[in-house]
Amino acid sequence: MKHKPRKPMVPRTAQETTRQAIVALLTEGPVSAKDISTAVHLPEKEVSSHLEHIRRSLHATGAVLAITPAECRACRFVFAKRDRMTPPGKCPVCRSEAIDDPLFSIRGVQEHEPD
Numbered sequence: 001m002k003h004k005p006r007k008p009m010v011p012r013t014a015q016e017t018t019r020q021a022i023v024a025l026l027t028e029g030p031v032s033a034k035d036i037s038t039a040v041h042l043p044e045k046e047v048s049s050h051l052e053h054i055r056r057s058l059h060a061t062g063a064v065l066a067i068t069p070a071e072c073r074a075c076r077f078v079f080a081k082r083d084r085m086t087p088p089g090k091c092p093v094c095r096s097e098a099i100d101d102p103l104f105s106i107r108g109v110q111e112h113e114p115d
């Protein structure tokens, strides 16, 4: 066999449709998993797995899934290292549970922000 076995692409599954809807939301601007969850009627857990998938598939196109890290509202601690899609439950510094959710958006290849 010369080719690696590939899963056949299933056209227009419910999953695909949902993913496209999520991509559309991400393209429009920064949204939290909660926002997406509300918009596409999926639990946040499933939204997170879609986000993981989207992040990986975007890689091939050159676009990126930009993540604004979660931030503690009480002490402004930024959860910068946290690379997960789910928001942290508690601030490790002040133990506050008032955490701003991480925000996600899709950035094209051209947009290059100095960082």
Ligand SMILES: [Zn+2]
Binding pocket: 072, 073, 074, 075, 076, 077, 091, 092, 093, 094, 095, 096
């Ligand atoms: Zn804090």
